[in-house]
Amino acid sequence: MKGNSSKAAKSEKKYIKATTATRDSFINAFFMLAHQENIYQISVHEITDIAGYNRATFYRYFADIYGLIEYAEDEFLRSIWKAIDEKCAENPIGERQFFETMIQCFRKNKYQVSVLLSEENRSHFLRRISENAKSNHCCLAINTPKKRTIQDIYFFGVLYAISINLQSQDALSDEDLLDVIQNMFDNWYRPEMESNENDSGFTG
Secondary structure, three states: OOOHHHHHHHHHHHHHHHHHHHHHHHHHHHHHOOOOOOOOHOHHHHHHHHHOOOOHHHHHHHHHHHHHHHHEEEHHHHHHHHHHHHHHHOOOOHHHOOOOOHHHHHHHHHHHHHHHHOOOOOOHHEEEOOOOOOOHHOOOOOOOOOHHHHHHHHHHHHHHHHHHHHHHOOOOOOOHHHHHHHHHHHHHHHHHHOOOOOOOOOOO
8 A cells, every 4th residue: 555655646746747847838938938029919829839838738727828927927926925934934024124035036036027027017017016015014004095095105116116126227226225115114104004193085
């Protein structure tokens, strides 16, 4: 019985490894093409041709091109939160360290990120990162529509600034960018989020 169990375990590991390799082939082919053309104009045929598999195999892994893009985004998001969790395991991290870790992940995955942050996909991808950041961030209490709006502006704005800075030839240093983010957190975001004022509207 033990022998059969061991064989089954080995067989399953081989299957998982083969499955991962096949999926990665499609993703790598997609990114190769995405560096040459609009990501939403890439066809399944182009991807399978480069990956060396047929269309039926592609559809076993992804419903369509959008499914592949979403999977690639999910993988990147997982890498961010894994890196942040590892930092938190050592010591609680502050605002600066939170976004510093994110910037490091962006740089580490620059080949893929440059595609996911392309003009055609930037808004969608940043919205996904922003929503994930809000749920993984040690957020201050969000209990009013006003505070939810402030949180949306803060996270999307910071992530947009990071994405533009990474792609700009005339960019701020990471340290200067983190100073700007910290300043915004200390002098605008935190005071607004800790405010107990009536939520009847914005002060002007």
